[in-house]
Structure formats: structure tokens, C-alpha cells
Amino acid sequence: MYTKPKIVVLGAGYAGMVTTKRLTQLLSAEEAEIVLVNKHNYHYESTWLHEVAAGTINPNQARVMISDVINPNRVRLVYDAVVKVDKDNQRVELENGELDYDILVFALGFESNTFGIKGMKENAFAIEDIDSSRQIRDHIEYQFSRYNNSPEKDDASLAILVGGGGFTGIEFVGELSERVPELCKKYDIDRSKVRIINVEAGPTILPGFDEELVAYGKKSLEDRGVEFRLGAKISECTEEGFIVNDDELIKAGTVVWTGGVTGNSVLGNSGFELFRGKVNVNSDLRDPSSDHVFILGDCSWVMNEETGRPYPPTAQIAIQEADTAAANIKALLYGEPLQDFVFDNKGTVASLGKKDAMGTIFEGTKLYGRKAVYMKQIIDNRSLYIIGGPKLILKKGKFRLF
Amino acid sequence: MYTKPKIVVLGAGYAGMVTTKRLTQLLSAEEAEIVLVNKHNYHYESTWLHEVAAGTINPNQARVMISDVINPNRVRLVYDAVVKVDKDNQRVELENGELDYDILVFALGFESNTFGIKGMKENAFAIEDIDSSRQIRDHIEYQFSRYNNSPEKDDASLAILVGGGGFTGIEFVGELSERVPELCKKYDIDRSKVRIINVEAGPTILPGFDEELVAYGKKSLEDRGVEFRLGAKISECTEEGFIVNDDELIKAGTVVWTGGVTGNSVLGNSGFELFRGKVNVNSDLRDPSSDHVFILGDCSWVMNEETGRPYPPTAQIAIQEADTAAANIKALLYGEPLQDFVFDNKGTVASLGKKDAMGTIFEGTKLYGRKAVYMKQIIDNRSLYIIGGPKLILKKGKFRLF
Missing domain, CATH: 3.50.50.100 (FAD/NAD(P)-binding domain)
Structure with missing residues (x-):
């Protein structure tokens, strides 16, 4: 019996949301099962949070119900907190459950760093x-x-x-x-x-x-x-x-x-090799130590080959990474070559x-x-x-x- | 030289505001000087405060700028806190000044009583x-x-x-x-x-x-x-x-x-004789020990002759007392007999x-x-x-x- 590959996306920030959306566009329901895991049932615009904190916009303007923009019949939505990723067994431990995956997208965003x-x-x-x-x-x-x-x-x-x-x-x-x-x-x-x-x-x-x-x-x-x-x-x-x-x-x-901010602490708890709180990913956005794990947005450093330094973490780069990651996931499923991420600074x-x-x-x-x-x-x-x-x-x- | 009598009203709650308004209607600018003293530059509807506290109305709906409803050219408005009344010398001590009076209306309202x-x-x-x-x-x-x-x-x-x-x-x-x-x-x-x-x-x-x-x-x-x-x-x-x-x-x-509530603590600090935190006023609403001092609203008890018990303090009674007090102040200025307060319970x-x-x-x-x-x-x-x-x-x- 053929089992559909299962793609699990952790985090519904810019990177996770856009990856999920692109995956539903690139792959049919028959080609893969897609699961999106997020702590809340809403996505928020993290670049607008300072306005919420100052009180100059209503918090509800800065968030959107995930099920309003992602079709729950197409993507399984799991509202739970991620505790740990077990890379060896390809499983994700959640606060109230667990999930296995064939391909993982780790996009849990930033934490404050003091x-x-x-x-x-x-x-x-x-x-x-x-x-x-x-x-x-x-x-x-x-x-x-x-x-x-x-x-x-x-x-x-x-x-x-x-x-x-x-x-x-x-x-x-x-x-x-x-x-x-x-x-x-x-x-x-x-x-x-x-x-x-x-x-x-x-x-x-x-x-x-x-x-x-x-x-x-x-x-x-x-x-x-x-x-x-x-x-x-x-x-x-x-x-x-x-x-x-x-x-x-x-x-x-x-x-x-x-x-200061740093990558989500679940990275460290799961044994990923960290460089200043984040993972230095390959140019195809995968974790260097695991072929089936992509790490995006504020959880990874992507090297700028021109300057030899990583790009600063922004919403813009997270969204662009999502496009590359979704294309590379499809390539991975079909055994095709993966593309390198190229940042287009707008x-x-x-x-x-x-x-x-x-x-x-x-x-x-x-x-x-x-x-x-x-x-x-x-x-x-x-x-x-x-x-x-x-x-x-x-x-x-x-x-x-x- | 003839000096105009000076009427000082302490407090811009229901009793103080209505007394002041009625005085401007009953007396010409030549007949008396009127001074209204209040801590803030606004009057508030104290019977609406529980709505402000619950957050079901905007605080600004429950208050009105005093100068919007009392003509400052007709009534001298003093925004200051009352510290003490010196009945012997007919003076009021304020936080930032003092005032003398010929007739005093004491209407500083309630305080919480634990x-x-x-x-x-x-x-x-x-x-x-x-x-x-x-x-x-x-x-x-x-x-x-x-x-x-x-x-x-x-x-x-x-x-x-x-x-x-x-x-x-x-x-x-x-x-x-x-x-x-x-x-x-x-x-x-x-x-x-x-x-x-x-x-x-x-x-x-x-x-x-x-x-x-x-x-x-x-x-x-x-x-x-x-x-x-x-x-x-x-x-x-x-x-x-x-x-x-x-x-x-x-x-x-x-x-x-x-x-529980009680009369304003300035009463006690000024040597008024108190009965459960308020003054038992005469039927003409004057302090029993001073002919030139009226005590209104939540600072006084007015006896209900029928039941032999004082009326409960409400906005309704404060407003009615103000009518009687204003009329009695005019009577006092002209040496005419004062009227008794009669409560009309609506x-x-x-x-x-x-x-x-x-x-x-x-x-x-x-x-x-x-x-x-x-x-x-x-x-x-x-x-x-x-x-x-x-x-x-x-x-x-x-x-x-x-």
C-alpha cells in the first residue's frame, strides 16, 4: 500500500504560513498530507506587534484566524505547543500529543534574548x-x-x-x-x-x-x-x-x-546544532544534519555569499524562504535537484x-x-x-x- | 462702603452644582458674590461611577467641565482641594490658598467607609x-x-x-x-x-x-x-x-x-459634630452650631419626621436639598424666615x-x-x-x- 508522504509545518508565522500556502498550490491532496501546527488558532503579523504594544492598533487588526486563510479540509490544523523534535525517529512531541513526519518545516519564530x-x-x-x-x-x-x-x-x-x-x-x-x-x-x-x-x-x-x-x-x-x-x-x-x-x-x-532576539528554544531542546541561538542552514534551507528538515525564518541563519555574513532576519526574507522551501519540498518528493535560496532585497x-x-x-x-x-x-x-x-x-x- | 456678601460653595457634586446654579438664578451679580470650590475642573455623575468602574461607559460621558455649565464670569471657580473649614473665623483653608465666606455651603460628598x-x-x-x-x-x-x-x-x-x-x-x-x-x-x-x-x-x-x-x-x-x-x-x-x-x-x-460610605473627612477635621460620619442638620439644612453654614448631600443626615429616621443619601435628595438651600440663602441675606426641607420621593x-x-x-x-x-x-x-x-x-x- 502506498502511503502519502506527510509534511509537517511547525509555526504559523510568515515562513510557516507561506510555506503551507505554497505547498497547497504546488501539490495535490493526493500527492502529500500537510499538517500545520501552531500554538494559537491565529497567525499574527509579528512586524506589527510594536503597534499593539504601544496601543496604536487593535490587536485584532494584527492577527487573522488560520482557518480563514488556510482551508482546513486541505491542511490538517493542529493548535498545540511544540515541546521537542525527535529527529532520529522523525516525530514531533506536542504539549497535548505527538506527530510523525516525513518532511519537517521548522518555523517557530523568535524569542526575546536578554x-x-x-x-x-x-x-x-x-x-x-x-x-x-x-x-x-x-x-x-x-x-x-x-x-x-x-x-x-x-x-x-x-x-x-x-x-x-x-x-x-x-x-x-x-x-x-x-x-x-x-x-x-x-x-x-x-x-x-x-x-x-x-x-x-x-x-x-x-x-x-x-x-x-x-x-x-x-x-x-x-x-x-x-x-x-x-x-x-x-x-x-x-x-x-x-x-x-x-x-x-x-x-x-x-x-x-x-x-535582542534568538531562535525558538525548541531548537536547542531538540539537539539542533546552534550558532548564536539559530541553525546555519544549507543554501537549500535544510538543516545540515538532516535531509528532511527545513529551518526557516527567525530560527535559521542564511549566508549571504557576497558579504560572507548571514542576512538579518526580517519578514521579507522569511516569506522569500518559504517560496524556496515549498519548491524544494516538492523536488525532494520527486527526487529532483533542490534549488539554492537567493535573497531579493526589496x-x-x-x-x-x-x-x-x-x-x-x-x-x-x-x-x-x-x-x-x-x-x-x-x-x-x-x-x-x-x-x-x-x-x-x-x-x-x-x-x-x- | 457696602460689601457684597460672599457665598462659598464647597464641592461640585449634585448638591453643590445645583445650589450654585439656583443661586445665580435667585440672586443678581450685585446682590452676592458666589464662589464654587472643587478639586477638579469637572463635575461627575457619581451615580454613574459603577459603570465607569465596570468599563461599560466612557469616563468622559460621566463628567462635564464645570465652566461649560456654570458661567465663570458670574461665579468664581476655584479648582483646589479643601483642607479644613475654620467656622470661628469664617474661613476655608485650601491646599493652595484660602477663602473667607459670609455663607458657606458644605457639599463635599461621600468617602468610602470600611x-x-x-x-x-x-x-x-x-x-x-x-x-x-x-x-x-x-x-x-x-x-x-x-x-x-x-x-x-x-x-x-x-x-x-x-x-x-x-x-x-x-x-x-x-x-x-x-x-x-x-x-x-x-x-x-x-x-x-x-x-x-x-x-x-x-x-x-x-x-x-x-x-x-x-x-x-x-x-x-x-x-x-x-x-x-x-x-x-x-x-x-x-x-x-x-x-x-x-x-x-x-x-x-x-x-x-x-x-459603606460616610461624609467627607473634612467635616471631622473641621470640628463639626458628627453622627455616624455626617452632620444631623436642622430642618432648614443648616449646621446646628453655625447659622451661616449649610450642609448638603452625602455630608448630612436629614430627618424624616414620619419615620423618625434619616433619609438615605441619594442624588435625588441632594438635588432637592440644593433647591431649599438656595432659597434659604436668599432668605438669610434678606432677614426673611427660612423654609423647612420637604423630601418629595419620586x-x-x-x-x-x-x-x-x-x-x-x-x-x-x-x-x-x-x-x-x-x-x-x-x-x-x-x-x-x-x-x-x-x-x-x-x-x-x-x-x-x-
């Missing part, structure tokens, strides 16, 4: 998923709500301290610069009492970004009241805030760490709140202000399109008029 | 004003927000425990019964995990209310998942919840005490959420369900009308269609 900074894990929030981002939003709001009721009226309780001047940290303070005035109005609090502070150990925010763009972004945010502490090394995070440069305490009622745009942005497109064209905001909306809507087609853009898309 | 129950003041919220009610709303929401992020997922953290089965406690759990399902949906939490528990030491909720109405209200709330613990004496409030009947702990993440309706209510009108006609909901809206809109005319009803009024 690099062992003392107290950071215990005392700082991280922008990791819908639940944690929503809690940050509500925590900030609760600090405002408490303020007028507390006899001491401690202004530091209103301060928001953001560790890390990378992409997420900068986009997050951009949203906060627009959210804080709204909260001040809502809770009868003077805007001048609320500090938004970004702390970065390096000499600049957005390392690797074009210097001119970085200067533009920094000024735009400073003009709206964001304070930057560059070259400030965080030695500890306490209940009160950050200790920087060994002895200075920056106090804040809300502390968020955006300074550029990067960083939002600075809803009304300003900056970035580069098409290998170096710089964009600022309204044009960049417009481009950012196109990018955000494009990822909705890839996941759920034009219907999803109409439902969750970003359309802001000037 | 009757010395151990830990209640420290560990329970009270529905006292906009700030405190808003914090209760946000605290409840934050418990929901935290739940899915906490590894232990403690269902007790979602529970809402309400001490006191009086008017506020019952109307509050009514609102909660409608709010909780919304929050469950918003935060992906199963409704069955959230308890709403009302704890009352007496054998029944709403003591003094018609028995048939009480039974109706209790069943309506129980049908929507509210649990009642009657005859349960609270011996202590801890960080975890209430200890009732000496040894049973009822755990909850949100604990609200609605079991009935009482208790809401049970937005879709049910019950109460009595016109000396005993019982109302249930939709008719009672409709009557409650009329009552709520009427108090807006008295404060700010038809314009205010259009702006903040309650109009719900079935």
Missing part, C-alpha cells in the same frame, strides 16, 4: 506575541490610570524605558510618541510628566542603516519628545528600571526590552509613528516622510496579501489618509 | 470618583491581559469580588455581568473561568428594597453568572481576597469594596446591567425589565438636564435602543 543581563528577564517586558504585546499596552495604560490615585504621584511611574535601539525599539518609541499624548488627555495628566527613553549600548540607533536616514529618524523622534541614551550599557534591570554605565539608575514604571522602511517613516528601496533609493509612510503601508499590506489575498487587505489592511 | 475591616482600605478598591473608578476598570482589564502570559494561569486572578450588596454593589455587578463576556472575547479567555462574586453580610441584597423586586434582581443577575454570598461576614481583606465567616478565603484578582430604580432594571416609582408602583430600564435612563438624563440643560443631555445623555 544576553544574560541581570534581572532583564524578570523585570522587563518583551514584544514577542499578541498576548505579551497586549499586556505591555495595558500595563502602560494602567500606570497612567494609577497615577492620579496615588498620593505620591511619582512621575517615574509614567516613564517608558525601551532597551535596544534596533528596528523594533525604534519603531516602538515612534508609536509611543503618538500614543502618550492620547493617554495624557485620557487620564488628565500633563504631557511633560511622561518620559519616553530609548537606551542603546552602541554609538548609534539602527546600526547598519544609512547614516543620513538614522539622523533623520532620530531628530523626528526627538522632536516628538523621545529621549535617547546612546552608548549607555545596561548592566542590570531592576524593578525600578535600568542601571546603566554601572551606577546610574534610570527609573520607569514600564520597562521593555527589544535589544529594501527596508522603518516607521516613526504613523505620520513619519524612513528607509531605502530598490538597492539604495532613500525615502523620507510621507513617501516612506506610504511605502511602509504598501509593505504591511503586501504581507497580508501573501497570507490571505485581497480579502484580507480589505479586512485588516492599513489605509491612512493624510 | 468600618475598620482589617486590610480593606489597603487591599480593596473603592468607587469614589472618576480617577478611582477608572483605575478599577483598568485593573480588571489588566488582570485579563496578564492571564495568558502567566505560566500558572491562575483563574482566581480573573475573579472580581465585590463587598457589599447595597445599591452600588448590585448595580456594579450588573454592569460586570455584561462587561466580562466582552473582556473574555477580547483576551481569548473562556467565560467559565471568570467569577463575579458579591459578598453581603446581611441575609439579603438591597436591604430595605421591596422583597419581590430584590428576588427579581437577584435571579436576573444569577442568570448572567453573578454569584451571591449572603450572610457572609467579611472579617479581613488580604492581598488575595476576602476572609469570610472567620476562616474561608475567597480569592480574587480584583477586590472592590462598596459596603422613587428609586436600580439598574441590572444595561438591559434589565427594577425599582419603584410614584410611592410604590413596581417596575421591571424594559420599562425599568427606560425609567432609569430618564432618571439619569434628568440629572444631566438639571446640571446643564438640554444641551448636556444631547452631549452626554443615555439613549439606548432595544
